[in-house]
Amino acid sequence: MKTLRIIVLFCTAIAIVSCATEEEKMTSYMTGKWESSYLKLELPTFQKKDTLIEYDIDFQNPDDPRAKQQGKSYSLHKADGTFETWQEKNGRPTGKKGTGTWRVTKDSLYYSFNQNTASVEVPFGLAKIEDGYAMTGLQDRDGDGEKDDTFYLETVRVPYEPEQ
Numbered sequence: 001m002k003t004l005r006i007i008v009l010f011c012t013a014i015a016i017v018s019c020a021t022e023e024e025k026m027t028s029y030m031t032g033k034w035e036s037s038y039l040k041l042e043l044p045t046f047q048k049k050d051t052l053i054e055y056d057i058d059f060q061n062p063d064d065p066r067a068k069q070q071g072k073s074y075s076l077h078k079a080d081g082t083f084e085t086w087q088e089k090n091g092r093p094t095g096k097k098g099t100g101t102w103r104v105t106k107d108s109l110y111y112s113f114n115q116n117t118a119s120v121e122v123p124f125g126l127a128k129i130e131d132g133y134a135m136t137g138l139q140d141r142d143g144d145g146e147k148d149d150t151f152y153l154e155t156v157r158v159p160y161e162p163e164q
Contacts, residue, residue: 023106027104030109032076032077033076034076034133035059036059036072037058037060037156039152040054040055040057040150041054044148045148046142047143048144048145070087073087074158075155076160083098083099084097101113109124109135110123122139139151
């Protein structure tokens with residue numbers, strides 16, 4: 001009888017977990033600390049000129065000069081829907097920490113934050129990759145007024161112990 005009760009409880013737990021929506025599953029997956037491992041920017045009409053500018057930064061390659069210059073980038077997605085981003089160089093934080101809210105809808109990731117006095121929401125395409133996630137989006141990175149610049153970022157999960 002006791003074995004039957006355990007089996008019923010186990011099956012009920014599996015049924016409840018498997019009923020989670022794709023958004024709930026991805027939100028659960030995204031919760032935690034992430035390190036940027038690869039960044040690619042493509043600016044096809046740099047400042048409205050017929051010039052293609054590309055940046056490839058491999059943060060996992062210790063010899064990549066751009067990665068050395070920039071340092072390591074981290075993001076922390078909390079279960080309450082808030083996030084933090086920061087950079088570290090030589091093990092020390094550099095620059096200002098970014099904060100805001102995040103949410104997952106189907107295969108998209110949305111970040112909301114305050115920039116100067118305006119509230120901004122930035123959408124990205126989202127996909128699971130080995131040991132992390134990748135996000136991509138069109139933005140205006142060169143300040144020419146056109147959202148034609150491709151942003152692609154890969155991450156890896158890193159250990160994180162929440163503060164008590």
